[in-house]
Amino acid sequence: MSVAWQFYFSTLLIYLAVDVMAVWGLNLQFGVAGISSFAFIVFQAMGAYTASVLTLGPEQGTSFQHYVGGASLPFPLPVIAAGAAGGLLALLVGLVGIRRLRADYQAMVMLVISLTATYVADNSTHLFNGPAGLSLVPKPLFGGLNLSLVNYQWFYVGLCAVFCALIWWFVRRFTESPLGRAMRAVRDNEHAAAALGKNVFGLRMTAFVAGGVIAGISGAVFVEFLGAWSPGSWLYPETFVFFTAILVGGTGNNIGVAVGALLVPIGFLESTRFLPNVGYPGFVDALQWVAVGVMALIFLWFWPRGVIPERKRRFPQPGEAPRTIGRRLLRSRG
């Protein structure tokens, strides 16, 4: 493979890993707990911003960019801090948006929060440096490793794989436990869940904050690779790309939504990126968004459970051998 192709494929793999982590987080909020988390991208952006400023170092007097709380922490501390920041923001948003609000209003509040966040980030130049955002974020471990650029790419792919494995472990702790079952009960019928003694708000908040932590980490992994952050890259339509990935892949199924991340943000958006433009400049780009929306609608109408639907949890009969990891993998269930 030529160096150029290696760059391209490794970059795609890194994007895929970031998107897979993100949809796992959103699936926990939406697919498992049933929260229409239309502000999801804000948690990812928050994580990315936190990781940036904690890598950039303290702001110098002569610096061309302004930000808050600069530090140069060693990797992976900025990523961990990004997870904490994403979770903390989700906690605040959840207290406003989830408590005492019906599901449809929750969705509206989340969308408004997402739009507001963009305006605040764009206009408060002292906090987030305005539309220009941040740049020249150093890549983690780049100096110490002495790798060529292309080998560093592959190193970062490996790093992403490690983060994906950690997040996979984390989400499965929820989805495969009684806690996740209680969350799914709240998703299906909150009044019945409350009547059985479930803490509806607490369960929703737990899923929401855990999703926020994952979003923050995914944003950090993304920005440490890109080296730049700007409000314009984290607009609300990006949230709907993730939602579409979940609807296409299979709401509630961790493997399904990962396949959705492969199909929608990577497969569809990347393959159509090279289409020659027709009409006015940016016409094809705009059509991409339209197509993502249409895709979501088509799946909601005709294939609401997605490519790999949520699976049934079965419990071993007395005398039946408990399921081992190996047997589970053979059945390839999410």
Added chain:
Amino acid sequence: MTAGDLLVVEDLRRSFGGVHAVDGASFKVQSGSITGLIGPNGAGKSTALGVIAGALRPDAGRIEFDGRDVTALSPMSLARRGLIRTFQTSSEFPRLTVIENLLVAAQHNPGETLRGALLGGRRSWRAHERQLVERARELIAGFEMSDKEDEWAGNLSGGQKRLLEIMRGLMAEPKLLLLDEPMAGVNPTLSRSIEEHLQRLNRDGLTMLMIEHELRVVERLCDRVVVMAQGKVISEGTMDTLRTEQEVLDAYLVG
């Protein structure tokens, strides 16, 4: 309150706008009884049940359950104290299987805490989960639905959903089960079978308060009957004594 009363409702009031849905209702449910709550449409039965279960806030009045004042507690805290209700309309968790619908109803599940789910792993809740599965299977077998164990609850028939809801309630090990028209929309055969299940549960010591329109069912099932009309309790007693009371007959005839 005497020692045998599990639920005591005193002068309960709840209005919606100008409508006094429950207008000073008082009654008791004896421990170990099946108490029927009857009355014409609009008598305030469902509202009373909703207030007792914590889904609606009372405007005034007092509710005592198991010796404690539980007025205006949330459905969650009432359920945790052992007061479990079923709903008038199907309220299964459709994207959970039948057995999962039961498992989720179990109280004090160590695997449902954040610590249990994140840190405990196999040791802390798996053994407990196996016991729950066993108990749920026994319940399902008792209701002759073992072949539906792994079915999505949303795919059940209307009657099966009613059974599921009763099973789910039982899984929570309630002290008092509130049933809102458990036989509504169910075919006569299944309705008869639900009756038998309820009688069996009552023999095992479960106390129930049920809203039911079919008087023959009430006569067969209920030890005591509370009659409501226009938000008030107009009579209390056994079905036999109530039959002779003119006011009760009037309420049903006049509506």
